[in-house]
Amino acid sequence: LAKTTQPISMDSYEGQEVNITCSHNNIATNDYITWYQQFPSQGPRFIIQGYKTKVTNEVASLFIPADRKSSTLSLPRVSLSDTAVYYCLVGDHSNYQLIWGAGTKLIIKP
């Protein structure tokens, strides 16, 4: 299972674009990259998943370079409610035992 590395914490301000980068040097050919968001007192919630290049949904964008050894979650025009912990995971459909790190604690300031 590929291990991921991401910053422990980040600060930003309302209205800014926030980019959180995750390193996964040992990603396997069949692995996808999935990001989750977790608010205090709640379970993690799926945000976005991608394999290569760029994926965009109504919440975020995910940028994946050609070598796939890293990925960047981009949150456009953040608000205070985006304050949460963001987890990056790598695996495929057979990886039920995903490795969860401590995630990135994102704090948005007014």
Place this chain on the structure above:
Amino acid sequence: GAGVSQSPRYKVTKRGQDVALRCDPISGHVSLYWYRQALGQGPEFLTYFNYEAQQDKSGLPNDRFSAERPEGSISTLTIQRTEQRDSAMYRCASSPPRHSASGANVLTFGAGSRLTVL
């Protein structure tokens, strides 16, 4: 149901008592996972079910912990002779069937059961 439902939300028990935590996954989700999450940490894998079959229990800390999913839907995580170190948030997640061409498993988590052992 509409989401993953866990009960009880909070459980306070005395050391040495047995506890049972229940998880009702999303209808149609064949995969069910149990995790334990300490404050400030990511979820720690405990066990995994595919339908009613417990396919991996390697994350269960010791033999006081067990889980079942007899009919492939509701699951129960049981902790026998609880100890203070068992205090944690226990989270259940479920996911639909995934096939090799359609990406990785996307988990839907419940709100969790907060266990406190006095």
